[in-house]
Amino acid sequence: MKMVTAVIKPFKLEEVKEALRAAGIQGMTVTEVRGFGRQRGHTEVYRGAEYQVDFVPKVRLEVLCEEGQVQGIVETIMKTARTGKIGDGKIFVTAAEQVWRIRTGEAGKDAI
């Protein structure tokens, strides 16, 4: 089993969610996060004083899946979350050693 994690622009979340659902993905977890990469932060002005804000708001999307689904999920996210501008985010895939469904106690791919 794999965990696909994508950090994307917040306004793209709705589009990505719909595309993943259309591709048959049953569930996902979303967190509001802040961070920075190559996209620089922004400046805010309060009473004439400028504040440099380094951490940019992003959405972290996590999808737990079987190994064979990874490529499809990654491609779907890549296609829908892309604007072509700096700050589109990243996708990374990690191994999920074991999965349980809490309600039933099912384990492994039955639990996804």
Next chain:
Amino acid sequence: MPGINTGDTAWVLTASALVLFMTPGLALFYGGLVRQKNVLSTIMHSFFAMGLVSLVWLAAGYALGFGPDRLGGFIGWGRYFGLDKVAFDAPGPVVGGAPLSGATPHAAYMIFQLMFAVITPALISGAFAERMKFSGYAAFLALWSLLVYSPVAHWVWGGGWLFRRGVLDFAGGTVVHINAGTAALACAVYLGRRRGWPREIAPPHNVPMCVLGAGILWFGWFGFNGGSALGAGAVATSAFVATHFGAAAALLGWAIPERIKHGRVTTVGAVTGAVAGLVAITPASGYVRPWAAVAIGFAAGMICFFAVNLKFRFGFDDSLDVVGVHLVGGIVGAVLTGFFADRGINAAGDNGAIFGNWAQVLDQMKGVGATIAYSLAVSFLLLWIVDATIGIRASEEDEVTGLDLSQHSEAAYSAGDAGTAVGHGAPVPGGLAAGPGAPYAPAPR
């Protein structure tokens, strides 16, 4: 009741409640501007004054401000300690040819004045936000109210020396704003900078809270200025009208240079500009015509927009711009009152420089200078005394942790309901297991 007008009394009591409401408004205005870890301590700097200053006022504050004149107009002394002989059914003593309280009971005037005494030291708190020890704050609050606020109120309103010189301060430009703004400068300099200022201080944590607070201030200010007429007639109405147009013009007076300099009109800028206008119109309302209120407000908004940068120029950490808004806005208002005052609005006032009476501008400047000199000297002295006895600045650890947790054992916004009660109201052990549903049993892998 002889000498009491019921309409006037109704308005002064209503105005007193409006002015009281400004202090929690100020708490929200300031609270939104600080970082999340200090919002409660900042709110307490205002709200606590509603308790402490009120009792100080009852015991001695009113007596020092409005008792019989002593020391050549410097202070009141000899009556009204513990509010003794402050009548509910008769006007106050005659000061300068008219009863102190107009055609309202002496006690109505006393409670109206109390609300000013409460908000004035609360205004100062913007300068020491995010780093003052709570016990030191409480001691400074009580001492400052007695030894700075009451004497200056006596000078201007209680029949003191500025009153006799004909300084025009309708609702407290000198007594409240210049006085608080000067003490703010003393606090910012004495306490020193917050850790990380100016480079590593985070921006305001809740701008909508500031807007709500500023809105409440604007609303309450109608009582502050309108009520200062001590009656429900033409002067109160003109003060009310001038107050509104002063604030409105100042909002734009701030927004226009901000748009030019930074390319955007900001929310914090709009509310700060409005407050600067309310500050500046305070001494003038009740003496000026609406067009003059617009001129005063617009000037205050524009000048304060630039004045809030003084702290960076001179390196003092006036956290929430009390100097830039209240001291500078107060001076603008006090001086311009000397320009635009019009006896056609208020026969008890005087004509200003627009009628050729330049002496009024000079008188206004004397009032400003005296207030600044006295407030600066005594505020520094009181800070030094409090510092030497109980301490005034929070420790480094307390400051970094945040004053909400370190000074008050509270957090404004908890991350969910993760806390567990201890002591009274603690949950019964095993309470969850007794609830519905089957016990958890892990499935075999």
